[in-house]
Structure formats: C-alpha cells, structure tokens
Amino acid sequence: MPTMTDPSDAPRARRGRPQSGGREAVLVAAWEVLKEKGAARLTTREVAERAGVSEGSLFYHYRDRSGLLTAVIEDGLTGVGAARTGEAEGATLEGVLDGFTRTVEGFLDRSLFVMIAAQSDADLRQTLADRLISSDMGPHRGIRALGARLRRGQEEGLIRSDVDADAAALLVYSACFERVAQRHMISESYGADLPGREDIVTAMSTLLTPPSA
Amino acid sequence: MPTMTDPSDAPRARRGRPQSGGREAVLVAAWEVLKEKGAARLTTREVAERAGVSEGSLFYHYRDRSGLLTAVIEDGLTGVGAARTGEAEGATLEGVLDGFTRTVEGFLDRSLFVMIAAQSDADLRQTLADRLISSDMGPHRGIRALGARLRRGQEEGLIRSDVDADAAALLVYSACFERVAQRHMISESYGADLPGREDIVTAMSTLLTPPSA
C-alpha cells in the first residue's frame, strides 16, 4: 500500500494550510487501479473517481498521467533502505539466510509490482531504471550485502571457503525474486508444490556448511 | 522474434489461397512496437503502419487489439517445449548445469518479455496465466526436470544426497530468471559486475559435489 507522505512531521505545524488528503487519496486509488486493471487500463478518470476527487484536482497535484504513475513508482520503491542484512548479526548461517530471504521477499512483495507495471511504458521503464541505478537500489545491493556477510563467515571457517560467496548470494536472492515474481505474474497459489522459502534456506545452509563440521 | 506460422508445411499445397504475408507482418510489427514503446503505448494504428498494411486488414486477421496482443503472447511462448534438460545426458554435473542454464536463459530471453508485457493488462495477465498453467509450461516444469536429473545423480553418488534436489534446482533456475529479468527490466548492461552464468554453474557444481569426491 502507498506510503502516506510524512506521518513523521504530523506533530509539528506545517507551512501553508493543512493537507486535506486529496493528494494521498489519489495515490492510493492509483495504486489500486494499477493492481486491479494494469497500467494500460489505468485512466485518470477512474483514479480521480475512486479517490473521490475531481480530475482537475488530480492534474493539479500530479502534472499529468505520467507524473502520477511516476509518483506511484517512487512511492512503491521507498523502504528499500530497510532491506538490510545486519539484523541477523551474530546468528547462525541458517539464521542469516532466513532473515535475508524474509527481508527480500517482503520488500519484493511491495515493490516488484510497480517495477513490473513500469515495464508497460517505455518512459516509465526509463524512469525506473534511472532511479534504481542512481539510488543504488538495484538487486545487486542485496546480493553484495549477503555476499559480504557470507565472506565473513568463510573467514571465520563457518562457511565453505571454496565457493564464490557472491555467486551463492545471487542464488539465494534469485530464489526469492523468482518466487515472488511467479506469485505476482501467474497466480497467488502458483508454485505451491515447489520448494518453499524454508526449503531453500535449509538446502543452502546444508550446502554452504563446511564438510568438516 | 515472432515465429512465422508453419514454415514446415510450405512444400505441401494448402487449402485456400497462399498467404501474402500480411498477417505475419502485423505480428512482427506488434512485437517490435511492444518492445520499443511498451504495451500501454502500442496502438493498432502504428502496428498497421509499420507492417505496411491497413488497419482494416489488421482487424480482419486479429479480431481486435486484445486479440493481437494475445497472438503475440502465444507466439512468444512457443518453443517452450524445447526447454529440455535431456541434451546433457551422460555429461558431468557441471555439464548438466551448463546446458540447463543455457537453455533456460535462452528461452527466457525470448519469452519473459511477453510475460512482462502481459502484466500491463488484467485480461492479458489472465490469458497468460491460463495458458501457462493449462499447458503445463510454467517454471515448475524446468525446475522439476532439473530436480529429477539431480536426484538421479544423487542415486549414482555423483551429487550430495543430503540436500533437497528440487530446492537446488529451483536455486539454479531462479538465478537464470533473475539475470534475464534484470537485463530486461533495468538495462542490458545492469548486473555486469555480478557473478555471471558460468560463475553460478561453477559455484553450484562445487556445492553439489559430494565431500568424498
């Protein structure tokens, strides 16, 4: 669901008049329509209607249709910073992988949707790409983070040191990505008979544990 | 690129008059526009123009815009049957993984694009989902195939038998999926600094090889 702009500054009085919520209502409505009908069938008319505002108001806040879609994308991407691996600091290998996969799947569940929606329009796709690259928010971020964590485990002798830690990290990240993508693109229940997140964590833990241990 | 309808039956005379190629030209043009501008900005007008035919002709062949898009999707999915694992029968573990990843990435390079395009419209998304499920063409097919192959390797003692073969298969498949998806969704060069296909094959081979060997 879209993030309300700055609930953090509620206590302090703001400059100008208080927001009546129209802007946010539009964002929420756009998100819903995007999810229900897809980007191609999202019309400013329907979004305004659902938000309970006029179309004129919509265009006042978001310059044009493209601006609205861009805003939805930007909003869907916020919170990527929360995708840390640090949480499972002193944990076991299995704990690290469990935390990582949970975090990644959680993030993707919220953001992958807008990433896919952006693909329906060349301009939006470009906007998304620029944003992901310039903000250093692409998948390589999570992969490198986990890779570094695994490398530390290798130095400590807790993880097999004869494998590329980044490759292993990519494998784990990818499994999360694939699972979420299939759920979104095919159906919520698709792939229920395939190995789940826990199975993947277990398998990777076993594989990465040194033979000696 | 779209598949020309049945080059196989060219030698034999067909019923009705010979095709003049208009139908295929439209399919090719639609594919191009889809790739360049995205599904939301694909208009029947532009497709007809690029194909060098009239709009009337386009609607004659493909009932409506949705029918055209559906045809493109169906076409983009053909050839999935070619995604076999059998090719690398008697090969080494590394050979099996190399062949599998090559095949999967090759297939996804052709088909993932239309799968993503279908997400821009609720109807198309449904069409795609139905097709993938009813034709048993979803990702689970490739995953199960590789899983079975790995399980045979386990029975032969060539692969660690203390891990879930399907989970390992899913990890490998997912890596291919993620790599192709990022290339398509962000940019062709994105992720060039991340582990490549070979690195993944190498890592997984090492991980799956029994400690004894």
Add this chain to the structure above:
DNA sequence: GTCTATAGGTTGATAGAC
C-alpha cells in the same frame, strides 16, 4: 484479403470560478 473512409467513444488535459 486488403484498402479507404469514417463513425463512435474515450481519454488526457485545460480554463476559470470558487
């Protein structure tokens, strides 16, 4: 099967009052 011409219906966007 293909073309031309055109109808019919949306849609994104603006202007101006409040």
Add this chain to the structure above:
DNA sequence: GTCTATCAACCTATAGAC
C-alpha cells in the same frame, strides 16, 4: 486546492468497395 465544464486529440473498430 478543488470543482465543473469543455475540448481537442486519438484510438479502436466497422462498412463497403475492390
């Protein structure tokens, strides 16, 4: 900031001749 009214552009789809 929000609304109403309105438009111009565009796009899908059809009709009918060839």
